[in-house]
Amino acid sequence: MSALREGERPMEACVEVRGLRFTYPDGREALRGIDLTVAPGEKVALVGPNGAGKSTLLLILAGLLHGEGEVRLFGEPLDDRNVKRMRSRIGLVFQDPDDQLFSPTVFDDVAYGPLYAGLPEEEVNRRVAWALSQMGLEGFAERLSHHLSVGEKKRVAVATVLSMRPEVLLLDEPTSGLDPRARRRLIGLLAELPQTMLVATHDMRLVAELLPRTVVLDGGRVVADGPTAEILSDEHLLEAHGLERP
Amino acid sequence: MHIHALDSYCPGTSPVHRLDPRVKLLLTGLFILTAALLPEREWGAFGVMEGLVLLTTLLSRVGLLRVQRRSAVALPFALAAVTAVFATPGRVLWTVPFLGGTLSITESGVVRFLSILARSYLSIQAAVLLAATTPFPDLLWGMRALRLPRPLVAIVGFLYRYLFVLADEARRMLQAREARSAAPDGRGGGTVAWRARVTGSMAGILFLRSYERSERIYMAMLARGYDGTVRTLSPPSLRPTDWIVGALVGGVLGLILLWGRM
Amino acid sequence: MLFSTLHPAPILMHIPDGFLSPMVALVGWVIAAVGVGLALWRSREALGERQIPLMGVLAAFIFAAQMLNFTVAGGTSGHLIGGALAAILLGPWAGILTMTTVVAVQAILFQDGGLLVMGANITNMAIVACLVGYGVYRGVRLLAGERRWGLLAGGFAAAWTSVVVAAVACAVELGFSGTSPIGIALPAMAGVHALIGIGEGLITLGALALISVARPDLVEMGRAKAAGGFRWTLVGLAVALALTLLSPLASPYPDGLERVAENLGFIEAAQEAPYTVIPDYTFPGLSNEALATIAAGVVGTIIVFGLAVGLASLYRRRRAAEA
Numbered sequence: 001m002s003a004l005r006e007g008e009r010p011m012e013a014c015v016e017v018r019g020l021r022f023t024y025p026d027g028r029e030a031l032r033g034i035d036l037t038v039a040p041g042e043k044v045a046l047v048g049p050n051g052a053g054k055s056t057l058l059l060i061l062a063g064l065l066h067g068e069g070e071v072r073l074f075g076e077p078l079d080d081r082n083v084k085r086m087r088s089r090i091g092l093v094f095q096d097p098d099d100q101l102f103s104p105t106v107f108d109d110v111a112y113g114p115l116y117a118g119l120p121e122e123e124v125n126r127r128v129a130w131a132l133s134q135m136g137l138e139g140f141a142e143r144l145s146h147h148l149s150v151g152e153k154k155r156v157a158v159a160t161v162l163s164m165r166p167e168v169l170l171l172d173e174p175t176s177g178l179d180p181r182a183r184r185r186l187i188g189l190l191a192e193l194p195q196t197m198l199v200a201t202h203d204m205r206l207v208a209e210l211l212p213r214t215v216v217l218d219g220g221r222v223v224a225d226g227p228t229a230e231i232l233s234d235e236h237l238l239e240a241h242g243l244e245r246p
Numbered sequence: 247m248h249i250h251a252l253d254s255y256c257p258g259t260s261p262v263h264r265l266d267p268r269v270k271l272l273l274t275g276l277f278i279l280t281a282a283l284l285p286e287r288e289w290g291a292f293g294v295m296e297g298l299v300l301l302t303t304l305l306s307r308v309g310l311l312r313v314q315r316r317s318a319v320a321l322p323f324a325l326a327a328v329t330a331v332f333a334t335p336g337r338v339l340w341t342v343p344f345l346g347g348t349l350s351i352t353e354s355g356v357v358r359f360l361s362i363l364a365r366s367y368l369s370i371q372a373a374v375l376l377a378a379t380t381p382f383p384d385l386l387w388g389m390r391a392l393r394l395p396r397p398l399v400a401i402v403g404f405l406y407r408y409l410f411v412l413a414d415e416a417r418r419m420l421q422a423r424e425a426r427s428a429a430p431d432g433r434g435g436g437t438v439a440w441r442a443r444v445t446g447s448m449a450g451i452l453f454l455r456s457y458e459r460s461e462r463i464y465m466a467m468l469a470r471g472y473d474g475t476v477r478t479l480s481p482p483s484l485r486p487t488d489w490i491v492g493a494l495v496g497g498v499l500g501l502i503l504l505w506g507r508m
Numbered sequence: 509m510l511f512s513t514l515h516p517a518p519i520l521m522h523i524p525d526g527f528l529s530p531m532v533a534l535v536g537w538v539i540a541a542v543g544v545g546l547a548l549w550r551s552r553e554a555l556g557e558r559q560i561p562l563m564g565v566l567a568a569f570i571f572a573a574q575m576l577n578f579t580v581a582g583g584t585s586g587h588l589i590g591g592a593l594a595a596i597l598l599g600p601w602a603g604i605l606t607m608t609t610v611v612a613v614q615a616i617l618f619q620d621g622g623l624l625v626m627g628a629n630i631t632n633m634a635i636v637a638c639l640v641g642y643g644v645y646r647g648v649r650l651l652a653g654e655r656r657w658g659l660l661a662g663g664f665a666a667a668w669t670s671v672v673v674a675a676v677a678c679a680v681e682l683g684f685s686g687t688s689p690i691g692i693a694l695p696a697m698a699g700v701h702a703l704i705g706i707g708e709g710l711i712t713l714g715a716l717a718l719i720s721v722a723r724p725d726l727v728e729m730g731r732a733k734a735a736g737g738f739r740w741t742l743v744g745l746a747v748a749l750a751l752t753l754l755s756p757l758a759s760p761y762p763d764g765l766e767r768v769a770e771n772l773g774f775i776e777a778a779q780e781a782p783y784t785v786i787p788d789y790t791f792p793g794l795s796n797e798a799l800a801t802i803a804a805g806v807v808g809t810i811i812v813f814g815l816a817v818g819l820a821s822l823y824r825r826r827r828a829a830e831a
Contacts, residue, residue, distance in 0.1 A: 062469050094466050099459065104403055105383045112471075116471030124479065254619075275623065279530075279624060282525065282526065283530055319619055326688050326693065333688070369524070369622055373616075374619050401564045401567060404560065404563070405567040406613060407568075408564065415572065438580055443713065445576050445578040446710060450715035450719045450722070451718065453573070453597065464561045467561060476560070
């Protein structure tokens with residue numbers, strides 16, 4: 001899969017990470033040299049035990065944490081000057097929708113990204129309507145965020161990012177805490193989205209159904225990277241890194 | 247039982263619900279100001295104002311009883327004014343023996359006490375109606391439109407959003423404590439001081455969780471382009487009905503005040 | 509049952525509309541506007557763009573923390589008000605801002621406290637409570653140096669004082685409004701809140717103890733946000749002193765309390781108002797007038813306290829029946 005030789009990089013890889021390291025202020029090493037390339041249109045699962053560094057990697061890709069090493073997004077090295085522009089092309093959905101949905105109403109939350117991107121008001125309204133319909137949330141605009149079910153909150157959280165029309169979606173545990181029906185609904189909706197995706201998850205059925213490529217992280221390193229079918233059939237690998245088959 | 251019970255909004259489509267939040271905020275403020283400016287013993291004016299509140303309540307269809315029940319929350323405070331009954335100079339109505347001496351209740355004292363109660367009860371009914379017929383997010387943009395500092399309104403918005411999340415966490419902590427305490431009514435063990443300190447520890451844990459949450463929220467805001475400014479869509483313009491109702495009710499309140507102060 | 513324990517507990521200090529004269533309400537708004545304006549500006553300087561999410565979530569924390577209660581005795585329970593805790597953890601300006609939004613939302617959403625008198629409630633529970641609480645805290649910490657008891661004792665003293673002084677401010681406002689003579693309102697409010705303040709102090713202490721172990725950096729957050737420790741102690745003292753000086757003036761009917769005292773037979777002849785700042789009696793030995801004032805105050809406190817307990821138990825029973 002990642003059989004890329006030097007000088008043969010795909011044109012404009014969405015995400016390209018070389019030798020990425022990150023240490024938290026308390027001294028905990030979260031990432032110890034990550035190499036990862038994601039091509040446009042790819043849908044990649046990021047799996048591994050708790051503390052493997054999945055969420056940290058997503059935060060760095062969204063420009064919210066600064067690691068050491070090389071991070072290139074859409075061919076440009078990520079730096080302080082282009083970070084705001086990059087964030088509009090890369091949408092990060094946090095694990096806890098109560099962190100993601102910080103406005104009183106669904107409308108305010110979905111409109112937040114477009115509004116801060118400086119779009120005119122009619123365009124903001126159009127984007128909100130479109131993003132809500134993408135997630136099957138027509139008629140939810142005036143609802144209060146704290147009145148939503150967990151499943152609805154998770155879908156609204158994705159809509160808040162879709163309204164920015166990002167090219168890449170970074171999803172952190174999109175199905176955690178959902179009952180089977182809400183989970184099915186969400187997977188169905190995610191399957192319809194054309195964006196490049198990097199999904200950190202423990203949900204191996206989600207991985208099997210939605211994401212053709214899987215990257216296994218453990219201890220801050222990439223320990224496997226390949227087609228999902230291959231990785232999920234490698235029992236030794238799964239067991240060694242605390243994963244289970246779907 | 248759910249934490250949503252905290253929300254005092256009562257959904258509906260009545261004319262009162264549909265009135266522009268800016269107009270509602272202004273009229274509520276004007277109503278309370280009128281009650282405060284009316285002199286004592288203007289029972290007629292107080293009566294007309296009560297009529298206005300009851301009429302609005304009927305129009306809003308949130309239920310007379312519901313409004314009255316919620317309005318009762320201010321009553322315990324009335325005892326702060328009880329002393330006015332025997333501390334205001336005036337014609338003595340009754341003398342009551344008390345601790346070897348006597349307390350004399352004066353006519354002007356009683357009038358003062360009842361006027362305070364009337365003003366207070368009128369005001370709180372208006373405030374209850376405002377909260378029951380206006381979703382809080384609408385009040386927020388109403389406040390912004392009325393030129394309150396935008397960062398302050400934004401902070402109030404966050405408070406409102408996370409009040410429910412954190413109140414839920416507080417509820418879970420209380421449940422966990424109750425599940426572990428032996429006494430059936432939650433009396434728990436230990437001294438009062440010990441119980442207070444344990445409550446303090448719970449508050450400490452809640453603080454740490456809240457603080458960490460605020461950091462994650464800040465990141466979620468940055469991820470969507472937050473730059474330290476407060477941006478919102480411009481509010482819709484007032485409909486003719488809003489102007490008419492605002493002017494009409496405002497005018498009536500002005501007349502009541504004029505009548506009361508003449 | 510749990511519903512009643514979770515409902516935002518009514519706080520005795522939330523003045524409803526109607527209890528303050530328009531003039532006092534206006535003064536309250538002026539003080540609140542100046543204080544909150546300063547707090548907005550200073551906390552913005554200290555926190556930058558984090559100001560809004562941090563203040564908003566921590567205001568929600570104070571709100572939720574007020575729901576954590578503990579059983580005192582006879583079915584009554586104590587809970588946090590939070591002014592001192594907010595000021596200690598966040599610094600006085602951010603503390604004022606969080607408490608202001610808490611007071612505002614309590615009034616708007618739950619009608620706990622009035623709208624026209626909100627300025628006065630913000631003055632008492634946000635500005636006075638935070639400034640005095642923080643002043644006391646910094647004072648104790650200066651005395652204690654780096655020792656741990658400074659944090660705990662400072663937290664307790666700050667919380668107790670903030671509650672009592674805020675209650676005094678409330679009494680002064682009621683006095684100026686002619687709602688309750690200052691001679692009764694002041695000892696009654698101060699007396700009741702001297703007890704409530706103990707609970708406040710213990711909860712604050714418990715919270716600080718836990719946070720200082722788990723995240724010592726956060727306890728010092730407020731300190732980093734407000735340099736000049738001694739200055740804050742002076743500010744706190746100045747606020748408390750201003751209230752003390754105001755309280756003797758706080759009555760449109762200066763003879764109200766005197767009348768009560770007279771009726772009760774505590775005073776034979778009261779020629780002068782007993783409210784002078786330095787009463788013209790000579791040390792040692794109090795004059796009859798001063799004694800009479802104190803006695804009347806005590807009587808007033810007993811009446812008000814008795815009524816308060818009675819009403820509170822009625823209220824609680826109804827709540828329990830509803831739930």
